[in-house]
Amino acid sequence: MSQSSGNGAVVLVGCGRLGSAILEGWLATETVAPAELIIVTPSQKPAAEAARALGARVNPHGAALAEARAVVLAVKPANWREALRPLLPHLAQSAVLISVMAGVRAGEIAEASTRSVARVMPTTGVAQGRGVAALWSADVEARETARALFARMADVVDLEREAQMDAATAVAGSAPAFIHAFVQALARAGETQGLSSEAAERLARGALRSAGAGAETGEPLEALIARIASPGGTTQAGLEAMAAAGDLDRAAEAAVEAAVRRAQAISG
Ligand SMILES: NC(=O)C1=CN([C@@H]2O[C@H](COP(=O)(O)OP(=O)(O)OC[C@H]3O[C@@H](n4cnc5c(N)ncnc54)[C@H](O)[C@@H]3O)[C@@H](O)[C@H]2O)C=CC1
């Protein structure tokens, strides 16, 4: 696989939890060559320092930004204007802005920047090249630029409308945390049934890994469930209890609805 998905530099603005994951994913999957990488961060970050050691530029003079073909905004939704403002005068008109921020509408960024904008909602699994990312842009070129930057480290799911991004944020960006919370609840339930906390956590984590490995085969979820649930067995008993209580559906609906409402509130 050749490094780099195009000519010109790629700028990462913000190297926090998600920014670091994106950076690690780009390097691990050779999506962006270190020499093409520019990182803008107000504080030292281990992932940025590791990239610098490979040849990436961290906080170079503004003039270096003129070679940028894409700028990925990975700051908090409240910070993007102040983060972008000092960069804008240096960016070529053709530079594409890619926002991975929850709840910030593409139109706001396009208006502030007069550049084409794509929105991507990834999971931190991009760091291991195993993420998922929802993608939307009104601009075909911007969408394809964003796709090229995420396709090697995420299953890229195209959305038809920007309005769907809030639901995708809940079901992708936030959802790994929801799933970890369920696994924690499973471990606690195992403790109630007599396991030590250490054994319960290891077993529940292992179950998550096993479920993830199953999901990665691409088989339908129903088939994955059916393979585990022997007729009349323990899994079927558990699944029936979950369905009868209805709590799992209610919890998932409540979590997704609340995340969507929060994204809508951020966008104002
Ligand atoms: N953490 C996650 O799993 C996901 C996060 N997101 C989105 O990613 C964005 C970042 O989230 P996190 O990484 O979790 O937050 P974070 O707080 O870990 O990272 C934000 C980073 O922005 C940096 N920053 C602040 N002002 C800056 C400036 N002027 N220039 C450059 N960098 C600046 C901070 O130093 C910080 O490291 C948010 O908009 C969030 O909605 C989206 C999907 C998943």
Ligand SMILES: O=C(O)[C@@H]1CCC=N1
């Ligand atoms: O919690 C958040 O707001 C961000 C967006 C999706 C995941 N983390």
